[in-house]
Structure formats: structure tokens, C-alpha cells
Amino acid sequence: MDYIWCFFVKFKQTKILSNLKPISRRDFLSKTTLIAGTTFPAMMALGMIKPAPVHAFDLEGNAAGKKVVILGAGLAGMSAAYELGKLGYQCSIIEARERTGGRCWSVKNGSTHQEDDRPLVRASFDEGLYFNAGPSRIPHNHELTLHYCKELGVPIQVYNNVNESSYFFAEGKGPLSNQKIRNREVHNDVRGYMNELLAKCIHQGELDSPLTKEDAEKIIEYLRAEGGLDADRLYKASARRGYIESPGAGNSPGKIANPHKLADLLRSGLMDPDFYNVAEYTYELQMTMFQAEGGMDKIAKAFEKKLGTAIRTGAEVTAINNVTDGVKITYKDKAGVHQLDADLCICTIPLPVLGTINNNFSSDVSRAIDYISYNQTGKIGLQFKRRFWEEDEHIYGGITHTNNELTQLFYPSNNYLDKKGILIGYYNFNEKAQQVGMLSFADREKLALQKGKLIHPQYDKEFERSFSVSWHKTKYSMGGWAVYNGETRKEAYPVLLKPDGNVYFAGEHLTYLNAWMAGAFESARYVVANIHSRTTNSRIAYPATTTKG
Ligand SMILES: Cc1cc2nc3c(=O)[nH]c(=O)nc-3n(C[C@H](O)[C@H](O)[C@H](O)COP(=O)(O)OP(=O)(O)OC[C@H]3O[C@@H](n4cnc5c(N)ncnc54)[C@H](O)[C@@H]3O)c2cc1C
Numbered sequence: 001m002d003y004i005w006c007f008f009v010k011f012k013q014t015k016i017l018s019n020l021k022p023i024s025r026r027d028f029l030s031k032t033t034l035i036a037g038t039t040f041p042a043m044m045a046l047g048m049i050k051p052a053p054v055h056a057f058d059l060e061g062n063a064a065g066k067k068v069v070i071l072g073a074g075l076a077g078m079s080a081a082y083e084l085g086k087l088g089y090q091c092s093i094i095e096a097r098e099r100t101g102g103r104c105w106s107v108k109n110g111s112t113h114q115e116d117d118r119p120l121v122r123a124s125f126d127e128g129l130y131f132n133a134g135p136s137r138i139p140h141n142h143e144l145t146l147h148y149c150k151e152l153g154v155p156i157q158v159y160n161n162v163n164e165s166s167y168f169f170a171e172g173k174g175p176l177s178n179q180k181i182r183n184r185e186v187h188n189d190v191r192g193y194m195n196e197l198l199a200k201c202i203h204q205g206e207l208d209s210p211l212t213k214e215d216a217e218k219i220i221e222y223l224r225a226e227g228g229l230d231a232d233r234l235y236k237a238s239a240r241r242g243y244i245e246s247p248g249a250g251n252s253p254g255k256i257a258n259p260h261k262l263a264d265l266l267r268s269g270l271m272d273p274d275f276y277n278v279a280e281y282t283y284e285l286q287m288t289m290f291q292a293e294g295g296m297d298k299i300a301k302a303f304e305k306k307l308g309t310a311i312r313t314g315a316e317v318t319a320i321n322n323v324t325d326g327v328k329i330t331y332k333d334k335a336g337v338h339q340l341d342a343d344l345c346i347c348t349i350p351l352p353v354l355g356t357i358n359n360n361f362s363s364d365v366s367r368a369i370d371y372i373s374y375n376q377t378g379k380i381g382l383q384f385k386r387r388f389w390e391e392d393e394h395i396y397g398g399i400t401h402t403n404n405e406l407t408q409l410f411y412p413s414n415n416y417l418d419k420k421g422i423l424i425g426y427y428n429f430n431e432k433a434q435q436v437g438m439l440s441f442a443d444r445e446k447l448a449l450q451k452g453k454l455i456h457p458q459y460d461k462e463f464e465r466s467f468s469v470s471w472h473k474t475k476y477s478m479g480g481w482a483v484y485n486g487e488t489r490k491e492a493y494p495v496l497l498k499p500d501g502n503v504y505f506a507g508e509h510l511t512y513l514n515a516w517m518a519g520a521f522e523s524a525r526y527v528v529a530n531i532h533s534r535t536t537n538s539r540i541a542y543p544a545t546t547t548k549g
Contacts, residue, residue: 067343170269241259
């Protein structure tokens, strides 16, 4: 459809253009300026300005050592420094943590973490084991994230986000409560019943729709195939929902259980929108998904390697001030308080943290920083001495969904068939994350084990150790990611897309890709393009989007 439309437009344009008299560039510009109010689109049309290509990002012109100070060595800060470095800027990055990567962090043996005013904790996982406390999945349509993996030589592997073998577990709710039910059973039963209902309506002519008899028959055929219905358009269990006795040799055809009753599925909440897993239908969570081999922070480490001594870790920014012709940044480290002058600044500090830092921003900017909210979220990594989910239950990657505090259990998509492994014992959000985050580290572990063993009784025998992170309680993050509502997106977001004097703002929070690494990269490029445009006095169009559906 799109293709035909494009072809039609192109054909019309060609016809119209061939009838036009020759026109000079100057005339063309002045005429289109009158129409569009700006020469910019016209200059683009004439090829006088190049849009920044998404992946090559080969902006023209050299900044000849202009000084840019970047606040935060997360993915936004480091990718901005990396791209600015290619253009001749002199960048320094001030990072409060002792490590780079910010939220892009994989917890392994020796990793340390601090929340609020609690004592520092240190992970003691076995060597080679890790879990991603922050990002764990790269969507196949996040071209920029994949692009940087390629450019920086970070190997990736498939992340199994959707697994029909993992479970739904409704604790204390309805006739199916406290039973682990395979995803494939719930998905196929629900699909079967819904298609049976629809087929019945269509067959009896009860749908208020102008279908011809042939159309109705075709739809019924489709519903039969989609729902696994029999010749009478009734849903009966089939091998789709798995076996209770596997098929094998000789006299072993396999045994299929009866489906769960529709009323039971409903009453146990397995069809509630926040439980029945439709997340995997969303654009970003559709397979194929990827992860960086050996931990997602390999991406951060790869940037760190490129940037070398430009990054100062253990340096906490305490004040950001616009001054005439530049910026003055105050930061403190173990040696004391320091000041750093630069021509421009890119601030990637998450907004809840930025709101606590002295500054002389305009009142609009200060208000925007305060208004945009962040979510609460937490994860726990549980090390087990045996990969019982694989050995006993045939679960290789994927997610189990629960209605209790755990919300989700993630099985590792790496090192299949190894002896030991770490699974993510909960990954929760908002109220549940807040409740669990208030617990001590020991009590979070207790809760994860107590609830988790309802699903996997093997926990008791196989558990070794844990490590948990509550992002909203973590000093230099103070939240999982930015969450906009209609008003903050309309009022606050555009304010921070513009620089405040010599300070530019970047990070996942300044995109429509919140909660994604791709957001950090897109935002970094957006700001780099704007800074370079200002420095070289040229107009550079930042590509509106990197994805093509
Ligand atoms: C639980 C969780 C799951 C996620 N899952 C995914 C996923 O599956 N896939 C995906 O693509 N993305 C995911 N994300 C999102 C992704 O991690 C972020 O979008 C991205 O890492 C944000 O990068 P950033 O540079 O904008 O911010 P940050 O990583 O937060 O970087 C900001 C930096 O500023 C530093 N800083 C803060 N205060 C100061 C100060 N005063 N002085 C100096 N430095 C300071 C911080 O230490 C940090 O290094 C997830 C995030 C979380 C929390």
C-alpha cells in the first residue's frame, strides 16, 4: 500500500517538475522561504545541507579543540564524547561513580553497590557468573544500539525473551491459584476459547458486520486454524499446549491434558491485562532480541576503552553554572573540591539527581527538571548451584510471570547447560518495587526465596547467594527511567531539548525511547548534532528516527 502511494506521488512529482521553468537556487530559496517560513527544507532539497546519516553520523567540519565537559559516564555521556571526539572536540567526562556505564551495569563477583545511607554491599558470585541489574535486552529494531555493538566490537547473542515453557503463577487467586501453569497452556487455551466464541458468533450470523457468506467462511477457517478448533469449531486441547506424558518410541504416543476452564482462567486473573503476557507483542519486546555476551556492560566498557583518560570517575558534580562564554563545573573527589571550565557542557545526570545539584538554570528548566518523574524498579540475582530450571523443567531463557511481589522471574539466556547459573528472582515496578526496595538486602533475599520456591521448590536445595538493586534508592540514579504523562511530555520535555545557555541536556529521559539504551544513544547524537551545528555555524538535520518499522 505504502509502496503504491509513494510510486503515485513520485509519478505526479515527475510530471509536475518536468513542466516547470528553470529557476535559480536563490529564487528557489526565497520562494520556498515565503511558503515554509524557513530556507532549511529547501536547502536540504538542493543538497546544500546534508542530513546526518543515522549510522555513519559523518558530520562535516572540525571543532578545533573546543572544550566540552560531559557530566556522567553512562551510555549517553560516553557516546556523546566518542562522537564529539571524532569531530575534533576536546571532551572530559566527570563521573560520580567509581565505574562507568551508569544504569548499564552487570553485577559480577566483586561488584559493589550502595543504596541510600545503607552500608556498601559487595557481590560474591562465582567467577564467570553475572546478571544484568539494568538493561538485559536489545530489541532487533534498536539499530543504534546494535550499530555501536558492531562499531565497538561487542559480541552479541540472542536473548530469549519469549518462552512458551516458562510459567504463569497466580498466588492465592481463583481456582488455578498456586499452580505453575506453562505459558503455552494459558496462551493456547485463551486463544482457543476466544476463537471458539468468535467462530460461534460468525457462524450464527450474530456479528454486526457486512460479511458475505464467503468472507464469513474464510474467517471461520482462519479462526479454526488460529485457535486450534475442531471441525465443529470447538476448542479441544491439542499438542500445542504440551504433554503430560511426552511422546516417544514404541507404544508412547504422548498424553495431552484437558484444557483449563475458561472461567478458571478468568477467575485466577490469568487473562487480566497486567498479567496475561501481552508485553511480548509490543514493538520492542518482539523476538528477535539480543544481549551483549558476558554482560550488557560490555557495551559501556567498550566506550570506556575508546575514551581512556578523558573520563574521571569518583568525581561528583556539585554545581553547574553558565558563565559568560562557557560553563563552570564544580565537583568533588577524594582529593577535595575542584572547578572545571569549558566552552560547553552536556549534562546526562538523571533528573531526580540533577534536581539536587546547585545550578543557575532558568526557572523553566528548573521546573522541567522537577516535573518529570521516574519509576521505581528493582531486580535480584540469585545464584544456584544447579540449573534446575533447565535440567528439571526444560526452561531455557524467558520469563515467568506472577501476581505477587516478584512480578517476573527471568531465566538466563546464556551459558545454557552449564552447571551453575544466576536467575533474576524478581524484576518489579512501582508499588511492588517500592515495597520490596524498603526491605533490607537480607529480607529481599528472604522474600525472593520464599515466594520463588512456590514456583520452584528446588530453591531450598540449590540456592547459594544473592545480590539486589533498587534503582530508585540508588544514589546516582534515584529511579529506573523517566516516565512521562501527557502534560510533562507536552510542557516539560521540549524545554530540556533546548540548551540552557551553554548547557545541553541528554540521556534516555530526553527521547521517546525511555527505558532503552537506544534512548541514551539517540539523545547523545541529537545533542552532538546541535552542538556541532552551533560550533561550525551550519545547519545539521538530526534524523527524526532510526527505525523503519
Ligand atoms: C532495571 C532496568 C532495566 C532496563 N532494561 C533495559 C533493557 O532491557 N534494554 C535497554 O536497552 N535498556 C534498558 N534499560 C534502560 C537503560 O539502562 C538506560 O536507558 C540507559 O542506560 C541510560 O543511559 P544514560 O546515559 O541516559 O543514563 P545513566 O546510565 O543513568 O548515566 C548517567 C550517569 O550520570 C552519573 N551521575 C549521576 N549523578 C552524578 C553527579 N552528581 N556527578 C557526576 N556524575 C553523576 C551516573 O553515575 C551515571 O553514570 C533499563 C534500565 C533499568 C534501570
